[in-house]
Amino acid sequence: MLTPGQRKVFxxxxxxxxxxxxxxxxxxxxxxxxxxxxxxxxxxxxxxxxAGLIRLLPGRKRGIELVEDGADGDTPPATLPLLxxxxxxxxxxxxxxxxxxxxxxxxxxxxxFALRVQGDSMIEAGILDGDTVIVRRSDTAxxxxxxxxxxxxxxxxxxxxxxRVGGRIELAPENRSLRPLVLDARRVRIQGxxxxxxxxxx
Amino acid sequence: MLTPGQRKVFxxxxxxxxxxxxxxxxxxxxxxxxxxxxxxxxxxxxxxxxAGLIRLLPGRKRGIELVEDGADGDTPPATLPLLxxxxxxxxxxxxxxxxxxxxxxxxxxxxxFALRVQGDSMIEAGILDGDTVIVRRSDTAxxxxxxxxxxxxxxxxxxxxxxRVGGRIELAPENRSLRPLVLDARRVRIQGxxxxxxxxxx
DNA sequence: GTTGAATGTTCTCCTTTTGTTCTCTATCCT
DNA sequence: AGGATAGAGAACAAAAGGAGAACATTCAAC
Numbered sequence: 001m002l003t004p005g006q007r008k009v010f011x012x013x014x015x016x017x018x019x020x021x022x023x024x025x026x027x028x029x030x031x032x033x034x035x036x037x038x039x040x041x042x043x044x045x046x047x048x049x050x051a052g053l054i055r056l057l058p059g060r061k062r063g064i065e066l067v068e069d070g071a072d073g074d075t076p077p078a079t080l081p082l083l084x085x086x087x088x089x090x091x092x093x094x095x096x097x098x099x100x101x102x103x104x105x106x107x108x109x110x111x112x113f114a115l116r117v118q119g120d121s122m123i124e125a126g127i128l129d130g131d132t133v134i135v136r137r138s139d140t141a142x143x144x145x146x147x148x149x150x151x152x153x154x155x156x157x158x159x160x161x162x163x164r165v166g167g168r169i170e171l172a173p174e175n176r177s178l179r180p181l182v183l184d185a186r187r188v189r190i191q192g193x194x195x196x197x198x199x200x201x202x
Numbered sequence: 203m204l205t206p207g208q209r210k211v212f213x214x215x216x217x218x219x220x221x222x223x224x225x226x227x228x229x230x231x232x233x234x235x236x237x238x239x240x241x242x243x244x245x246x247x248x249x250x251x252x253a254g255l256i257r258l259l260p261g262r263k264r265g266i267e268l269v270e271d272g273a274d275g276d277t278p279p280a281t282l283p284l285l286x287x288x289x290x291x292x293x294x295x296x297x298x299x300x301x302x303x304x305x306x307x308x309x310x311x312x313x314x315f316a317l318r319v320q321g322d323s324m325i326e327a328g329i330l331d332g333d334t335v336i337v338r339r340s341d342t343a344x345x346x347x348x349x350x351x352x353x354x355x356x357x358x359x360x361x362x363x364x365x366r367v368g369g370r371i372e373l374a375p376e377n378r379s380l381r382p383l384v385l386d387a388r389r390v391r392i393q394g395x396x397x398x399x400x401x402x403x404x
Numbered sequence: 405g406t407t408g409a410a411t412g413t414t415c416t417c418c419t420t421t422t423g424t425t426c427t428c429t430a431t432c433c434t
Numbered sequence: 435a436g437g438a439t440a441g442a443g444a445a446c447a448a449a450a451g452g453a454g455a456a457c458a459t460t461c462a463a464c
Contacts, residue, residue: 087320118289
């Protein structure tokens with residue numbers, strides 16, 4: 001296990017290299033951590049090399065290389081630690097009985113598929129252009145579900161589903177600047193119900 | 203089996219390590235559990251080591267290592283079929299060279315942890331109350347990143363990060379009815395950068 | 405080449421943090 | 435009552451790591 005100092009040095013080196021394309025000098029590492037001792041950084045860097053996280057080219061200026069190994073040494077798990085609940089203005093509160101997030105059971109399931117969303121029609125439901133949605137195959141839906149529907153066997157659309165009187169169906173976007181569609185049920189074929197949504201920021 | 207105290211200590215240690223990247227000191231564990239006795243924590247930690255859940259490096263500061271759970275093997279693929287792109291008013295278009303969505307590489311990675319979001323402060327960024335976010339541990343951020351920040355070592359918050367003149371930092375909610383915070387950089391500690399967001403509708 | 409600034413290396417000295425050990429108490433449960 | 439569990443707090447020693455100096459090398463400019 002790394003000490004706090006080693007951890008900070010290692011993180012700094014990784015950031016620096018990805019930002020600048022070459023390794024930092026000891027003085028730069030020190031400055032990056034708010035100290036001024038090159039000697040101290042030398043010790044830290046030696047410790048990191050001993051831990052196998054970096055490789056040193058002794059004597060060379062900026063002679064630090066990252067050891068390319070899976071990651072930090074840990075294999076990425078199928079689960080992520082779920083630290084708790086974050087609410088503005090409060091410390092992170094642990095969630096009892098729920099310490100890990102199992103992505104598999106969280107997102108996977110029978111008859112599911114994914115779609116990439118294009119457009120802003122569901123923006124007020126928090127589904128943005130470029131998001132990925134996971135859909136459970138189903139030809140029926142509950143009132144209020146968000147569904148993937150095929151209109152006239154032609155156009156596909158992601159909308160909120162409502163039954164209307166007279167066997168009509170409303171497909172409502174979540175975007176004030178767009179109009180809901182109200183259609184005869186025969187023209188609408190439900191293809192699936194939205195079960196989850198995800199987005200990456202990389 | 204673990205005693206309640208041991209359980210809490212163990213959970214705290216796991217969360218701390220995934221959040222900070224290094225092990226907590228006994229005093230920090232105590233504070234995390236709302237007590238103040240390092241001596242008592244020392245006993246708990248010894249018991250956890252005896253139970254084989256952690257490994258201790260005697261005498262070392264923060265000398266706690268998590269024992270890797272066996273059964274690691276490889277992460278199961280965890281993929282979903284990616285049918286294509288859905289845009290209102292068009293048929294679903296296949297995305298060339300991208301027929302499956304690999305959730306593992308999409309969401310998992312080293313140094314990541316999850317948090318459940320409470321509140322509407324990021325609603326205009328499409329992050330709603332109850333969503334789960336995945337955060338990459340980092341103590342630095344780029345301008346415009348969404349970060350988990352600790353203010354005065356006390357309050358945690360999820361906000362958009364901007365550097366301001368004079369070494370000040372702006373933490374901006376994505377909600378027109380809330381005000382951005384502008385704080386001295388010394389009061390703000392970045393804990394991680396948002397890498398993804400997910401939501402389920404079950 | 406020569407040269408000089410940049411940079412790695414080694415040491416010594418110190419401060420602060422932190423593990424360790426002990427003693428005393430306070431609960432809780434059977 | 436008696437044991438298991440755990441908190442408070444004090445005292446001590448070791449570890450981590452910063453400061454700063456002195457020296458050795460590297461490396462790019464000349």
